[in-house]
Amino acid sequence: MASALINVPKKARRGEIIEIKTLMSHIMETGYRHTAAGEVVPRDIITSFVCRYNGVEIFRADLFPAIAANPFITFFTVATESGKFDFEWTGDKRFTETASASISVE
Amino acid sequence: MRSAPTIAVAVLLIAASTLSATEIPQGERRSGYSFMTPDTRAIQDDDTANPGMLWVLDGEALWKSKAGAAGKACGDCHDDARTSMKGVAARYPAFDRTLGRPVDLEQRINLCRVQHQQATALPYESRDLLALTAFVAQQSRDAVISTDVNPQLEPFLARGRDLFMQRQGQLNLGCTNCHDDNWDRRLAGSAITQGHPTGYPLYRLEWQSLGSLQRRLRSCISGIRAQTYDYGAPELVELELYLMSRARGMPMEAPAVRP
Numbered sequence: 001m002a003s004a005l006i007n008v009p010k011k012a013r014r015g016e017i018i019e020i021k022t023l024m025s026h027i028m029e030t031g032y033r034h035t036a037a038g039e040v041v042p043r044d045i046i047t048s049f050v051c052r053y054n055g056v057e058i059f060r061a062d063l064f065p066a067i068a069a070n071p072f073i074t075f076f077t078v079a080t081e082s083g084k085f086d087f088e089w090t091g092d093k094r095f096t097e098t099a100s101a102s103i104s105v106e
Numbered sequence: 107m108r109s110a111p112t113i114a115v116a117v118l119l120i121a122a123s124t125l126s127a128t129e130i131p132q133g134e135r136r137s138g139y140s141f142m143t144p145d146t147r148a149i150q151d152d153d154t155a156n157p158g159m160l161w162v163l164d165g166e167a168l169w170k171s172k173a174g175a176a177g178k179a180c181g182d183c184h185d186d187a188r189t190s191m192k193g194v195a196a197r198y199p200a201f202d203r204t205l206g207r208p209v210d211l212e213q214r215i216n217l218c219r220v221q222h223q224q225a226t227a228l229p230y231e232s233r234d235l236l237a238l239t240a241f242v243a244q245q246s247r248d249a250v251i252s253t254d255v256n257p258q259l260e261p262f263l264a265r266g267r268d269l270f271m272q273r274q275g276q277l278n279l280g281c282t283n284c285h286d287d288n289w290d291r292r293l294a295g296s297a298i299t300q301g302h303p304t305g306y307p308l309y310r311l312e313w314q315s316l317g318s319l320q321r322r323l324r325s326c327i328s329g330i331r332a333q334t335y336d337y338g339a340p341e342l343v344e345l346e347l348y349l350m351s352r353a354r355g356m357p358m359e360a361p362a363v364r365p
Contacts, residue, residue, distance in 0.1 A: 005163075007154035027313070069314035070157040072149075097283045097358070 006087065008101040012079035020051065020059075024089050024097065046091035048106040049073055054083040056087040063091070078103045120164065122184060129352070130300055136305045137356060138364055141297040141335050150363035158240060158309040158361025161233070161316045165241025168234060174225025180238070183222065195243040196358050199347045201256040206348050208254070208262050210241050212318060230337035236316045241308050243360035250357060251304065255349045266348030269341060275332025281345075296365070302353035303346065305362020316361065319346055336357070 009022040024046065031043025043065065051059040059075050082104045089097045126233045149155050167188055171280040174269060184190040195196040199208040202217070209217065215238050216227040228235035239302045252261075284293070285301035290299060313321075320342050324334045 003160075005154045005159055007152075021154050021159060022158070023155060025157075066312070069161065070154055072157070074155075 003097050003098040004087070004089075006085075006101045008085055008103055010102075011104050011106065012077060014081075014105050016077055016079045016096050018079050018103075019074060019076050022049075022051075022087055022099075023070060023072045023106070024049075025070055026089075026091070028063075028065075028067055028069045028071065038066050043051065043090045044093075044095075045101065046071060046089050046095060048069075050088045051075070052086045052088075054075065054081065055086075079103060081105055083089070120359050132287070134288075135302065135353070135356060137302055137359065138299040139362065140303070141299050142363075142365060146363060146365055148358070150305075156309065156361065156363055158316055158363065160309075161237045161240040161307070161309075162244050162361060164237035164243075165239070166235070168238050169241055174219065174223035176222065176224045176265055178223050180218070180223075187242065191242045191245040193246050195246040195248040195360060196249040196251045199343050199350065200261050206258075208259055208343055210319070210346050211242060211344050212320075213240060213343070214336065215242070217345055223250040226263070227253060231318060231321060236318065237320065240316060240361045241310055243307060243358070246358045247358050247360060250355055253354060259347065262344050263347055263351055265341075266344035266346070270295035270352075271346050273329040275327070277330045280328045281326070283299055294343050301349065303349045304353055304356050305364070307360065308362040308364055310364050312365065313332065319349075335354050 003025045003035050005021075005023040009017075009018050022079070026046050027044060028046065029041055029044040031040065031045075033041045034090070035041060045065055045067070046063045049059075049061045049063065049071075050057060052077060058070050061073060085101045085103065087099045087101075133192070139150065142150075149157075153159050160222045166187075172179045172182075174217045181187070187233055195211055198214065199210040200214070201207070202214075212230065212235055215235065220224045220227055228238075273280045273283070281301065284298050289298050303319050303322075308317050309316050310322075320337055323342055324337075327334045
């Protein structure tokens with residue numbers, strides 16, 4: 001099943017500022033809601049997101065219950081060398097997802 | 107005593123007011139998209155930002171996976187959806203000869219599952235049914251809405267139109283009172299749109315999920331504090347049919363994003 005949508009430019013000039021967009025499929029259940037019977041719906045959220053560029057961490061975010069379902073995280077970085085971006089989402093209930101995208105820098 | 111001419115004028119005024127509560131002129135029809143803020147439009151415009159695409163990708167996987175006792179996938183009969191399903195969603199709800207009534211896209215998918223795949227019907231608003239519907243509907247993106255012109259649909263279309271015009275519920279409102287008469291105004295800070303179903307199933311930020319047109323209609327009906335119809339009820343399909351005929355000629359946007 002599809003879980004992530006990643007948008008990284010395939011090519012960039014060295015030193016160029018590029019935008020990276022990520023969308024992860026997740027319900028982001030806050031833990032503050034109750035069922036009709038009055039029971040608390042347990043919290044189930046993504047708690048952390050990390051992006052590594054050729055193994056080096058370039059972006060990290062902590063996520064909280066107020067963040068909507070299917071979190072869309074976008075950020076900028078400088079294209080320094082050709083290689084790979086690795087993305088990792090981790091969360092409650094041992095949630096972990098990874099994705100990657102390549103870029104060629106000229 | 108009231109004179110005859112006064113009564114005649116009163117009758118004419120009543121007739122005129124019922125006439126004014128009807129269709130929006132062709133040139134003034136607008137998709138819900140045009141009522142959105144630039145930020146929300148940007149989500150719909152970018153397929154890597156549009157969460158509806160998560161369902162489309164799921165639907166593509168389901169299209170290719172075998173289901174039911176017949177061991178067939180959708181693609182085994184329909185081949186590549188990119189060609190076989192192109193423009194299909196723009197023609198639904200369509201008349202089903204065997205059932206003798208119109209069926210919407212979700213119902214068609216479930217009929218196919220039960221009859222040809224010999225699988226169980228998927229529940230309304232389940233992730234799988236929304237995913238398959240979104241995948242099929244996406245193949246009609248930019249196709250022009252042109253509902254079935256089968257003459258047998260006419261009584262159903264007329265009933266859908268009657269329901270659209272009918273005042274109901276504790277607030278005593280008909281669909282037309284907002285979506286024909288007051289679409290250029292706001293209700294509790296939100297734009298009242300013209301109610302053209304150009305992008306279903308669509309991702310609603312309020313729902314934090316994809317949802318069907320029937321879900322939208324049920325929310326509207328409970329919003330006017332009337333009794334909602336069950337999912338799959340003939341009344342909802344008739345209303346869908348009228349709404350699609352009302353939006354005839356407008357381009358499809360599925361999976362759209364709405365606030």
